[in-house]
Amino acid sequence: MSITVVLFWFLTALALLSAIMVLLSKNPVHSVLWLIVVFFAISGHYILLNAQFLAIVNLIVYAGAIMVLFLFVIMLMNLNAETEPQKNTWLKLAGAISGGSLLLILVSVIRSATDMTGRTAQVGEGNIGLISNLGKALFSEYVVPFEISSVLFLSAMVGAVVIGKKD
Amino acid sequence: MPIQYYIGLAATLFCIGITGVLIRRNAIIIFMCIELMLNAVNLLLVAFSKMHYATAFIRNANTTAGSDAQLFVFFIMVVAAAEVSVGLAIIVMMYRNTHSVDVNYLNRLKN
Incomplete structure (x- = not known):
């Protein structure tokens, strides 16, 4: 396994785990911090794809400006885990099932798409980015x-x- | 890196965002999940641009195919930044009127 493959899987796992933690955190401030981790992982993917401009813009605009705005609003409203509104368990279960079903359909479509098999995204080279x-x-x-x-x-x-x- | 891995990653991130919109009631978290979905789409656009560039590179060594997609991503980020400023202003206004960020309180708009 080369270093780019290892980095790809590491960044993928980091992005997915932190995206799930965004949903599962009770405290909105923790959700914002996990979302910043997701944006850093996505920026890492951009660097891996040699899209350096977008990586830097993603860090500055999203992780820098937008998330600070979110944090600022959350702290302005003084939200924390106690004031967090909760849906009941059945609605949460229904939401998770519908999201999972959509993912299932999308993955099955991706796996069966014949014009995407054998195509590769160029990693670590190319100067368009x-x-x-x-x-x-x-x-x-x-x-x-x-x-x-x-x-x-x-x-x-x-x-x-x-x-x-x-x- | 096979393009299907990137499509799978972007689809998974998108579905996590959709699940977040469905299962949370905090308006700010819902807004953050929308940002997550936008970023999944951005990642997919960049991966496709590199795929397009790789095929165009074989025919012409100094091609700029694929830079359009990266500029689309740039414009998506621009629009997202404008959208966040207006959206957060709306959420602050909603908090000032209802003293909560629970989206279920918005059903009083019905009557």
Whole structure:
């Protein structure tokens, strides 16, 4: 087993276990911290796929900004394990069964898809994920969506202020 | 690395996110599970872009096939960041009105 295979399985196991811990934690703060671990594992996958720009953006935007925003809101509301609302056991069981059934169907489809057999994702090489290539494409082909996203951010900012304003 | 491993990982993460939306009542946790599902899709897009690049690389050594998918992932992250700011503002507003983040209290909107 080469080092990339070992790293792939380690990051996969880390991502799945922490994703399950996000659901099982009673304390919302612990859920946020486990979700940060998931994002770090996904960033590790990006680095393994040599998508370095996305790995860094994922860390900065998701693990940095968004999760700090979540933590900030949770601490602002003073949520903890005692105030956590609980569904009854049957509803939880029904939810778990429906999610598991969807996973079963998806996995069986993936296993039987013939045009995906023998295809491999290039790991550890290839330079499309490097910041020079993505930057060139972003500021030549995709410059209009990039500028429109600034308008989106402005409207999101105004929306957040208007919604959060005390009236 | 076979692409099916990545599809399986992304599908599993997506289904964990769906299960979280179904079994939790805390609005913030539900929102976090939605973020988890978005990230599963992002991971799958990056894996597919590398698969596409690997096949295009055989025909043309300096191809940039696949960089479109990585830019899609970048735009998904941009939209997700905007969505989180508005969504958290809505949740804070809901907490201010009901003094709870339990989504079941929202059924009073029915009447």
